[in-house]
Amino acid sequence: ELKVEQNPLFLSMQEGKNYTIYCNYSTTSDRLYWYRQDPGKSLESLFVLLSNGAVKQEGRLMASLDTKARLSTLHITAAVHDLSATYFCAVERDGGFKTIFGAGTRLFVKA
């Protein structure tokens, strides 16, 4: 059974600091996704990671994938308040027939 675990589930950090969110999954996967959800809003896609060693960066966010360790990380550099949101990783397998979301990491960046 595919399980996806994120940690931490809640993160409060100061502006300007760096931090990493972790996403572990239990079986082999085809793709891994990161999504962002602002409070009261829908989810929007941040990154699609297709293969081992993949790294994607957008602004202060960088995502990476290690399929051997079954681990993806979302690194936040010099956090700003606008990054406050809930971040979900989602793992896909079986050609897209199964996509499982993690519980989400609620990030709060204090000014």
Added chain:
Amino acid sequence: DADVTQTPRNRITKTGKRIMLECSQTKGHDRMYWYRQDPGLGLRLIYYSFDVKDINKGEISDGYSVSRQAQAKFSLSLESAIPNQTALYFCATSARGGLSYNEQFFGPGTRLTVL
């Protein structure tokens, strides 16, 4: 205009009532999904459809049914609503093929309260 729309956006109903949530998309995607979101549980898949003639159960399909009326429309029904179906419901779509297929695009959500 939004690519994925959901109606209604908010709904309060009573136990035992039949409810339909509707989703429409203009992205031209073949694949459509219904999820529910509960605090601390992430998103859980209710049903998904990979084309008009294809309907599949997700993790938590009991108490729900769906209809794929057209490529662009996917409806979720609660035949007899119960209070533990109170949640935020999202519709999503994804493309088939290409490097980023199955990257999902979400509607704005429907907040459903069952009293």
